[in-house]
Amino acid sequence: MNTFGILGFPLGHxxxxxxxxxxxxxxxxxxSFLNFELSNIQDFPTILEQHPDLKGFCVTIPYKQDVIQFLDDIDPLAERIGAVNSVQIIRENEQFKLVGYNTDIHGFTESLxxxxxGAKPKALILGTGGVSKAVATAFEEMDIEYQFVSRTASDKCISYEMLSSEVISNYHLIVNCTPLGTFPKDDTCPDIPYEYLTKDHFLYDVVYNPAETLFMKKGAEKGAKTHNGLKMLHLQAERNWEIWNR
Structure with a gap:
């Protein structure tokens, strides 16, 4: 029986x-599909040893970048993004080859x-992890201007404290790429000035559980259009399946 799975920590969600x-x-x-919940990415090789029928697996937080060190090859798009969320295992005789891909960008782009x-607003990307890199690459492909937001300002990011009414009025698409709001911590949300949001804003949350996050609720209260990450997940999952069965 062929085996597939997902690598991450934690995986309860x-x-x-x-x-x-x-x-x-x-x-x-x-x-069969298994959860590979590892608290230490250096234990990853044991998965391959214990599951000789493994043909492919998803990668989620916090290992979308760390898993790259174990790969034999990486798709050019995933290399450009700097994050992998899908790994194909090619087996020949006693040997195997691990090839990394990024399907987040496909799921995000099509759902967005x-x-x-038809709208094309300037965008704020909340967070700087693996999925945020895929979102940024999608924006580049779609010719959408964007700005990273993080807890600490840097050459590439502005901080949450810098989100003034002027900034919010200039960026009408806000994408939450942080885990804030994910069940069971669904009483959390990114620290943005929600009072400046309007009906002209689009709030996209890559979180899918709960279906309406606190980030989305606060946006909806101001008339903003909201969207969660479920459609993105369905699209990327089907792309994963195509990759694993090539």
């Missing part, structure tokens, strides 16, 4: 196991096009 287990049942696919419905 993971969407992937249910998605693929349901897919295998509905489509009568003889395969639907959400914006």
């Amino acid at each position: 993971s969407f992937s196991k249910k998605f693929f287990t349901d897919k295998f049942t509905k489509e009568n696919i003889d395969a 096009r639907i959400f914006l419905d």
Whole structure:
């Protein structure tokens, strides 16, 4: 039986196991999907040793960048982004090759096009982790101007304290790429000045559980359009499946 899985820590919130287990049942696919919850990425090689039938796996927080050190090859787009969220395992005889891809950009881009419905606002990216790099690359491909926001200002980022009414009025798309608001800590949200939001703003949260995060609720209260990360996950999951079965 072929095995697939997801690598990350923690994985209690993971969407992937249910998605693929349901897919295998509905489509009568003889395969299993496992959670590889590692507190230390250096333990990753043991997964390959213990699961010789493993054909591919997703990568989630906090290992989208750390997993790259174990790969034999990386897709040019994933290399450009600097983050991998999907790994294909190519096995020949007793040897295997690990190839990294980034499907976050596909899921985000396609779901964002639907959400914006032709609009092309300037964007703020909240957070600087692996998914934020995919979002930034998507914006470059879509010719959308963007600005990173982090807790500490740097050459590439402004800080949350710098989000004035003027900044918020100039950037009408705000994407939450932090884990803030994810169940069970769904009473948290990025520290932005929600009072400056208007009906002209678009708030996209890559978090999908809960379906409406506090970030989205606060935006909706000001009339902003909101969108969660579920559609993005469905799109990237199907792209993962295509990659693993090439």
